[in-house]
Amino acid sequence: MRGENPLSDTVKPYHRHVFACTGATSWPARLREGNGLLARMAREVRARRDAGGEIPKLTATDEPSSGSRGYDLLVFPERIRYRSVDGATWRAVLRDHLDGGEPSPAVDHDPLPGRWVFVCVHGERDDRCGRCGPPLIDALREAVRARGLDDVAVRATSHVGGHKYAGNVLVYPGGQWYGYVRPDDADRIVEEHLVEGDIVHDLHRGSMR
Numbered sequence: 001m002r003g004e005n006p007l008s009d010t011v012k013p014y015h016r017h018v019f020a021c022t023g024a025t026s027w028p029a030r031l032r033e034g035n036g037l038l039a040r041m042a043r044e045v046r047a048r049r050d051a052g053g054e055i056p057k058l059t060a061t062d063e064p065s066s067g068s069r070g071y072d073l074l075v076f077p078e079r080i081r082y083r084s085v086d087g088a089t090w091r092a093v094l095r096d097h098l099d100g101g102e103p104s105p106a107v108d109h110d111p112l113p114g115r116w117v118f119v120c121v122h123g124e125r126d127d128r129c130g131r132c133g134p135p136l137i138d139a140l141r142e143a144v145r146a147r148g149l150d151d152v153a154v155r156a157t158s159h160v161g162g163h164k165y166a167g168n169v170l171v172y173p174g175g176q177w178y179g180y181v182r183p184d185d186a187d188r189i190v191e192e193h194l195v196e197g198d199i200v201h202d203l204h205r206g207s208m209r
Contacts, residue, residue, distance in 0.1 A: 010162055011177045011206030015054040016098065017170075018045065019118070019157065021072040023064040027158045029124045031060060037070065037087055044094060056098045060158040061118060074112055075103075076172045077208065083108040114151040115194065117144075118170040121156040126163035132182075136167040139183035143190040152194060165205060175208025 020038055028034035031042035038060060045058040065072040067084035073093065074081055080103050082093055089107045096104035103109060119137045123130020133156060140154045160168055165179030171193060178189060181203055192198045 007165065007179050007203065007205045009206055010165060010179065011208075012161055013055055013209050014049075014057040015209055016056045016078075017076045017172070017175065017208060018056060018058045018098070019061045019063065019074040019076075019155075020058065021063040021065040021074065022060045023062060024060070025062045025121055025156045027060050027122065027124060029122075031058070031158060037090065040087070041071075041090060045098065048098060054101070059118070059160055062156040063153070074116070076112075076175060078103060079112040079173050080109050081112045083110070114153060115149075116172040117152060117154045117189075117194075118157045118160070118172070119154065120158070120160045120163070120166065120168040122159040122163075125159040126166070128166040129159070129163050129168070132167035135183050136169070136181060136186065139186035140169070140190065143186045144194070147190060147195060149190070149194060152190075162205065168205075177205040177207060178203040179205045 020041060032039055032046055042058055045056050049055050065084065070084045070086035072081055072083055073085050075097065085093060085107060092104045092106035096102055117140055119133050120129045121133030137154055137156055144152045144154060160170060162168060162179060167181040169178040169181045169189065176199060178200060185203060189200055192200050
């Protein structure tokens, strides 16, 4: 319930966020414990988190990929979309971008336009996110449509961290996190944050560092 825990400074430090475009809204409870390329990506990102230095984060999203193989990857804060990353090209993204800090010249990529609102819906990980997330997405999309914000995409994601603060909403490119968000908060987040450019302080958990 909102108010039981303070929200400020409840975001663990991280410096780069990678979203794997799976086109799905159902994922294993822990991405790294699944099978295939997504699990491999999650394990290798986790290994870098555990190693110290700059901390990357990887999350799955229902944004579709643009090709028939691999996954598109959305990377913030650089605002880049890598196209059709498979097992071989993932090595280049990992080496050049996550380890080296620069976009990889070895992988097709484009600037990522617009603003992105991500909502955790990961019911396989925690039932609260599975219950809170979908109606919140509907409310945010309606608020965005009502204001004609054509540059804003609202997408579902896997676990982002802090499921006890569900509903969790992340706004990029700034990397601002909100918690305990309800559908009736959608208008406030869209109006105050996306239109006016202000933080909604009573819902604010923290931000990407």
